Amino acid sequence: MIEQTTPLNVAILAAPEATASTIYGMFDLFSSPGRDFLFITSGAAGTPRMRPYVVAGDGSPFRAANGIWVRPDHALSDCPRPDIVCIPDFFVNPGESVAGQYDAEARWLKRAHDDGAMLASACSGAVLLGEAGLLDNREATIHWGYVETLTNNYPGVKVRPDQSLVLTGEAQRVVMAGGGSSWQDLALYLIARFVGLKEAMEVAKVYMLQWHDMGQQPFAALMRFRQTSDAVINRCQRWAELNYRTPSPVTAMTKLSGLSERSFVRRFARATDMKAIDYIHALRLEQAKQMLETGGLPVEAVANEVGYEDASFFGRLFRRKVGLTPAQYRIRFGALRRALSRD
Known part of the structure; x- marks a missing residue:
């Protein structure tokens, strides 16, 4: 756990292919540590321990994949240096390459990682970690429906769809959450790791969140019909x-x-x-x-x-x-x- 005297900067990387619910759901959870539990139990809000903000492209507003307007706080070029970067789920076609579609975001992620930031992805957001070259020959996880998106496009990646969270890289500074609502697990993990277990438990109590310790396996379809030329x-x-x-x-x-x-x-x-x-x-x-x-x-x-x-x-x-x-x-x-x- 990092000792802190000022709130940790948490950049939430957004793009038109992301869903606003995950973007702003993350924003809410990261705004909560140190603030909300004290307010609920005493009537006086505490001091926030994390400072989330949304960063995207040139900073212009856009409609997310589910039609909701997203108004970024910063562009990639003027974003405050993050301690943590979170990548929400992206609507991309399962199995297909997105090479060249997110070059600016990939370069920004690589710089943030090189500068010491923790990178965290939810669901299909792991694709951007692959585009940044951070998954080659490493373990990873992603939503069970997107396993081939990683295995088809990033050399040597070892996907663990049975796991809800996978940590990898130097000092385990890359963490991936499997699928769907596992972004909530991801947020709780990051709060526990960087702020404290007590604060993470308080956030879980405020939002009535449950840790998905069973992983993705019970939720995954055991098969999908594959049309073949045979x-x-x-x-x-x-x-x-x-x-x-x-x-x-x-x-x-x-x-x-x-x-x-x-x-x-x-x-x-x-x-x-x-x-x-x-x-x-x-x-x-x-x-x-x-x-x-x-x-x-x-x-x-x-x-x-x-x-x-x-x-x-x-x-x-x-x-x-x-x-x-x-x-x-x-x-x-x-x-x-x-x-x-x-x-």
């Missing part, structure tokens, strides 16, 4: 989507393909980046997740409905792939259904 495999995929409950589905797909077993296994893996049996498991588990979220069937019945006769095998597989047991998943993600049932 018509035979596409036909098998479509069949699997409707028939994954049937016994021996891989054998059935092999027969449908008209290929030998060895050729089918190799061709399916090449087209989908998944083994055929893993593809079936992913389809079954995604259906099981939906049933656990929205219904009240016993776990054994859910296992049977999606194609598993052995409920204990289903439970072990679910735990390994999702990160929670089926019962834990239902408790975690069935709360909305339970709330609606009380209406």
